[in-house]
Amino acid sequence: MKQLGVKERIVETASELFYNQGYNQTGINQIIAEAGVAKASMYQHFRSKEDIAVAYLKQRHINWMGSLQDFVSTKTTNKEKLIASFDYLHGWLTEVSFRGCGWQNIITDLPSDHDKIKNQAVLHKNDVRAWVHKLLKEDGEYSDKQAEQVGDEVIILLEGAIILSQIQKNDWPITAAKGAAVRLLT
Amino acid sequence: MKQLGVKERIVETASELFYNQGYNQTGINQIIAEAGVAKASMYQHFRSKEDIAVAYLKQRHINWMGSLQDFVSTKTTNKEKLIASFDYLHGWLTEVSFRGCGWQNIITDLPSDHDKIKNQAVLHKNDVRAWVHKLLKEDGEYSDKQAEQVGDEVIILLEGAIILSQIQKNDWPITAAKGAAVRLLT
Amino acid sequence: MKQLGVKERIVETASELFYNQGYNQTGINQIIAEAGVAKASMYQHFRSKEDIAVAYLKQRHINWMGSLQDFVSTKTTNKEKLIASFDYLHGWLTEVSFRGCGWQNIITDLPSDHDKIKNQAVLHKNDVRAWVHKLLKEDGEYSDKQAEQVGDEVIILLEGAIILSQIQKNDWPITAAKGAAVRLLT
Amino acid sequence: MKQLGVKERIVETASELFYNQGYNQTGINQIIAEAGVAKASMYQHFRSKEDIAVAYLKQRHINWMGSLQDFVSTKTTNKEKLIASFDYLHGWLTEVSFRGCGWQNIITDLPSDHDKIKNQAVLHKNDVRAWVHKLLKEDGEYSDKQAEQVGDEVIILLEGAIILSQIQKNDWPITAAKGAAVRLLT
DNA sequence: CATGAATGAGGCTTCATTCAT
DNA sequence: CATGAATGAAGCCTCATTCAT
Numbered sequence: 001m002k003q004l005g006v007k008e009r010i011v012e013t014a015s016e017l018f019y020n021q022g023y024n025q026t027g028i029n030q031i032i033a034e035a036g037v038a039k040a041s042m043y044q045h046f047r048s049k050e051d052i053a054v055a056y057l058k059q060r061h062i063n064w065m066g067s068l069q070d071f072v073s074t075k076t077t078n079k080e081k082l083i084a085s086f087d088y089l090h091g092w093l094t095e096v097s098f099r100g101c102g103w104q105n106i107i108t109d110l111p112s113d114h115d116k117i118k119n120q121a122v123l124h125k126n127d128v129r130a131w132v133h134k135l136l137k138e139d140g141e142y143s144d145k146q147a148e149q150v151g152d153e154v155i156i157l158l159e160g161a162i163i164l165s166q167i168q169k170n171d172w173p174i175t176a177a178k179g180a181a182v183r184l185l186t
Numbered sequence: 187m188k189q190l191g192v193k194e195r196i197v198e199t200a201s202e203l204f205y206n207q208g209y210n211q212t213g214i215n216q217i218i219a220e221a222g223v224a225k226a227s228m229y230q231h232f233r234s235k236e237d238i239a240v241a242y243l244k245q246r247h248i249n250w251m252g253s254l255q256d257f258v259s260t261k262t263t264n265k266e267k268l269i270a271s272f273d274y275l276h277g278w279l280t281e282v283s284f285r286g287c288g289w290q291n292i293i294t295d296l297p298s299d300h301d302k303i304k305n306q307a308v309l310h311k312n313d314v315r316a317w318v319h320k321l322l323k324e325d326g327e328y329s330d331k332q333a334e335q336v337g338d339e340v341i342i343l344l345e346g347a348i349i350l351s352q353i354q355k356n357d358w359p360i361t362a363a364k365g366a367a368v369r370l371l372t
Numbered sequence: 373m374k375q376l377g378v379k380e381r382i383v384e385t386a387s388e389l390f391y392n393q394g395y396n397q398t399g400i401n402q403i404i405a406e407a408g409v410a411k412a413s414m415y416q417h418f419r420s421k422e423d424i425a426v427a428y429l430k431q432r433h434i435n436w437m438g439s440l441q442d443f444v445s446t447k448t449t450n451k452e453k454l455i456a457s458f459d460y461l462h463g464w465l466t467e468v469s470f471r472g473c474g475w476q477n478i479i480t481d482l483p484s485d486h487d488k489i490k491n492q493a494v495l496h497k498n499d500v501r502a503w504v505h506k507l508l509k510e511d512g513e514y515s516d517k518q519a520e521q522v523g524d525e526v527i528i529l530l531e532g533a534i535i536l537s538q539i540q541k542n543d544w545p546i547t548a549a550k551g552a553a554v555r556l557l558t
Numbered sequence: 559m560k561q562l563g564v565k566e567r568i569v570e571t572a573s574e575l576f577y578n579q580g581y582n583q584t585g586i587n588q589i590i591a592e593a594g595v596a597k598a599s600m601y602q603h604f605r606s607k608e609d610i611a612v613a614y615l616k617q618r619h620i621n622w623m624g625s626l627q628d629f630v631s632t633k634t635t636n637k638e639k640l641i642a643s644f645d646y647l648h649g650w651l652t653e654v655s656f657r658g659c660g661w662q663n664i665i666t667d668l669p670s671d672h673d674k675i676k677n678q679a680v681l682h683k684n685d686v687r688a689w690v691h692k693l694l695k696e697d698g699e700y701s702d703k704q705a706e707q708v709g710d711e712v713i714i715l716l717e718g719a720i721i722l723s724q725i726q727k728n729d730w731p732i733t734a735a736k737g738a739a740v741r742l743l744t
Numbered sequence: 745c746a747t748g749a750a751t752g753a754g755g756c757t758t759c760a761t762t763c764a765t
Numbered sequence: 766c767a768t769g770a771a772t773g774a775a776g777c778c779t780c781a782t783t784c785a786t
Contacts, residue, residue: 532718
């Protein structure tokens, strides 16, 4: 990790900590200690802790979308890709012990003035939504309006499966969500 | 509010604050100041801040389930009751400016040792789930196994609608979820 | 313990706690909880925590002096009794894991205005001193002045052995003190 | 005092307070107020109150041993040095109004988990003991074993004289201890 | 870019005591 | 005599941030 630049090291360390311990549970001191970075150096790259979280979420967005799209890329039809998304959820959430969604986790208990972070969450969710809409529109099976409608339903299932599996520390919500998605897409 | 007992005042005040500002964003000092109670009095009734949150969630569970069941009580069939639940969500979440679910919000960024709070969330979600399962079983339209399966799907839609409407500060997820529920229940 | 009166129960419980946990480490709440006594009842019998400590030390004085004198009563000469006192120390301090002297422990880190407690310590130490002086005077081997002088030396050895064995959590100071006493008394 | 660094100011202030008021009687707030330091600055230098006490005891050890050895350095034989140690005690304890031994005072009523402080006390007492043993061995008058035995006796007299003079607020224990030491060393 | 000192504001918790029932 | 509510003062500690070197 030492060959990375300072900024990268901070984001990488903070990402690990923010996701696994939570935003409020992670202090600036732990970040700089584990990143091996001086405090002033950190504040040269980031105006505030909130800004680090923004960088974390931006990077996470790229990684997460990439992983998801990789995972479903073997499927031929777009519908199959959407269904496979639930398998992606399953593998991911199991691996992280149902730690939940980075964006959900960080917005639910945040000071009211942390808008930059909230914006990142909106951007992320919008991108996922757009991706789902696009997939369904490309299939040509639905009208654009129908595609958006069904897509939204699938997205809600995704979100619900994530948060519920986090609370229950169990994978049944993911399985159930997949079942619902299959039926809604048929 | 002065005619209430100290304990009630604390829970009431804390409930307001925990739900609207978040658990981590609400300090003990603010709670006692707004409740008009001495700090040590508070600790006579509650061993810790976490215990206040537990009391808050317990009370909230009673209120929330009651309101929901009241709301849907006018419907004749159980399926209709379930569908109407999404209308309940709509009214509630709009009123609270899409502040989301008290249980979701409090567990997503919590110190790792706050198990009592996490347990409350699990209890709440289990109760909701049991209620949904019961409704569908009573209808007699599904086998017990099917009722549980479909019920879980509906629950996931509820959860997804709540969290997504919170992030988006918009009611479309609730509308979309209702649409999906209607189709899944037919 | 339930057949005892309230006052006795408080003193008995507090004695256990004060001696084993320390005065500052023992709270009024723990005392009343373990004694099974209401707070107001306690404050009816004792004006303050300090007063409980005074009662504790008074009772301890009686018990401690009694045990010591019992222990050495089998010895025929008074010199032998004094020497045997070190054996008493050894048995006692080993049994209590070198928890030290109740009086020493309670005065060394006390608010400056706790004079009642300090007085108890002085009374106790004076009584022990008087007892030692008396023993040596009775023997008739020393002049009164010599008896007091040698007695004081023995007492200092006793005190030193107690505090040092407490710090070292070891019995060597008691053994060494006995050795010195034997030589000083010959 | 302002020209000292923050850390030194904290230790110096805390030393004064810990020794004169006691460890439990001295709060962090008083320390920082009298040292003229912000609370967080203090915690930058010391992880906890216990750590401040450790620093205090370490510094005190150096000062105390130094003063003692200075005091006795005019004596030619080691035996004389040991005897003179009681004169050192006398001067010191009189000056501090029989406030007693910093190490004795701090361990006798300490929360059970304060091991770092307890260790400091053991280290200090061991150093004193080693010094006494060394002096007697160097004299060549005793075998090594005898030197250690007699040395331990002297040490116990020192400890006993300190604690007893503290309780009695009087110097007779020091005088008596010196008398005993003289006889034991002859 | 590193080091870490310094800070103000606030975090949660506990104390011995009093008082009303 | 029991119950336990209520309290003011104080306890120890941590936060994100700024600044001087």
